[in-house]
Amino acid sequence: MIYKMEENYSVVDIQEYFNKILDIDNESSEYNKILLMGNSGVGKSSIRYMIYYKSSQIDTYSLASTIIYVDFINFLGKRNYLIECGGENKLKKFYFDNASKLFNKVNKFIFIIEAEESRENKDDINENDLMYSNSLDYYEKCLQYLEQYSPNVKVFVLMNKIDLINITRREQVIEKRKNEIKKKSGNFDVNCFPTSIWEFFDLYKIWGDIFTIELNFEKIKKYLSLLKQNLKARKIVVLEKFTFLKIYSVSDDDYVDENLEQMIFMHIKNLYNYLVDEKKRFKELEIENNNNIFIFTELTPSTLIYLIFEKPYFIELIKLNINLVKNEFINILDNYK
Numbered sequence: 001m002i003y004k005m006e007e008n009y010s011v012v013d014i015q016e017y018f019n020k021i022l023d024i025d026n027e028s029s030e031y032n033k034i035l036l037m038g039n040s041g042v043g044k045s046s047i048r049y050m051i052y053y054k055s056s057q058i059d060t061y062s063l064a065s066t067i068i069y070v071d072f073i074n075f076l077g078k079r080n081y082l083i084e085c086g087g088e089n090k091l092k093k094f095y096f097d098n099a100s101k102l103f104n105k106v107n108k109f110i111f112i113i114e115a116e117e118s119r120e121n122k123d124d125i126n127e128n129d130l131m132y133s134n135s136l137d138y139y140e141k142c143l144q145y146l147e148q149y150s151p152n153v154k155v156f157v158l159m160n161k162i163d164l165i166n167i168t169r170r171e172q173v174i175e176k177r178k179n180e181i182k183k184k185s186g187n188f189d190v191n192c193f194p195t196s197i198w199e200f201f202d203l204y205k206i207w208g209d210i211f212t213i214e215l216n217f218e219k220i221k222k223y224l225s226l227l228k229q230n231l232k233a234r235k236i237v238v239l240e241k242f243t244f245l246k247i248y249s250v251s252d253d254d255y256v257d258e259n260l261e262q263m264i265f266m267h268i269k270n271l272y273n274y275l276v277d278e279k280k281r282f283k284e285l286e287i288e289n290n291n292n293i294f295i296f297t298e299l300t301p302s303t304l305i306y307l308i309f310e311k312p313y314f315i316e317l318i319k320l321n322i323n324l325v326k327n328e329f330i331n332i333l334d335n336y337k
Contacts, residue, residue: 032080038112039135040087043160077302099145106150111139115159140184155190157181163196201262208245219332220248223325237306244269300330
């Protein structure tokens, strides 16, 4: 279910929409509330579309400005509703006037800021720094309300559009931005990430880190390592079934072909989405090249497991070992709080 406001809106429209959001808050404690905020044009909708929908970087150019957008997302069997808030100044005032509704019961706060230089190699021009300062003020104001209404919220800042920063200065600029963000973060332990929609695999990994932050990784590592040892696999990856976000992986030290792996993930995700659209179930898939076998199969109701083996391999032995640890992973992944 998706709620999206049209661009021709009034204050009454926004108020009615916020009342719907408040109704969701009151319906059930089983929802995780996620706020996605930032100034207008920083790339909030582009990132969301690329993660959750079949969009390419070029497709994002045609996205209209967001007013308010709510999307219901399942992740590891837990229902989340993600609220993307448009970044126009007149909307910001409304957010703060209705802070007790918007900032209440928030589980994750994702703030996107534009780490972009307006003119390359001209350090004496501070136009972009002024724009960024306004973003920081907006971020700081949001945190003040979160501290009041959601003191246990987990805070993430994505420094987006890093591809527009000259590569020779990128690391320096990112470090400076991180320090400025942390100074504005008050008592919150903020997680900062440099992002770009043109570096999609890194973006996908970061989004996965955000959504899996509460998991017990020690137990996941324990059972995946045991499974890898028993099967003599080169690599094992656990993926969330609906988004294909990576939850955890274990691999041989000499296995480093992550670009190939990510391309395979994207193709399998497209196939999976196609099968879902056709109301068909994804059960199992094997891909083979000269040296290796790549196997995708279900691990738990909300996850897939991806295994890489050198030839030869025995599929029945693989299934048997997966079934032996399946209940453990259901307890860790599908029943996490």
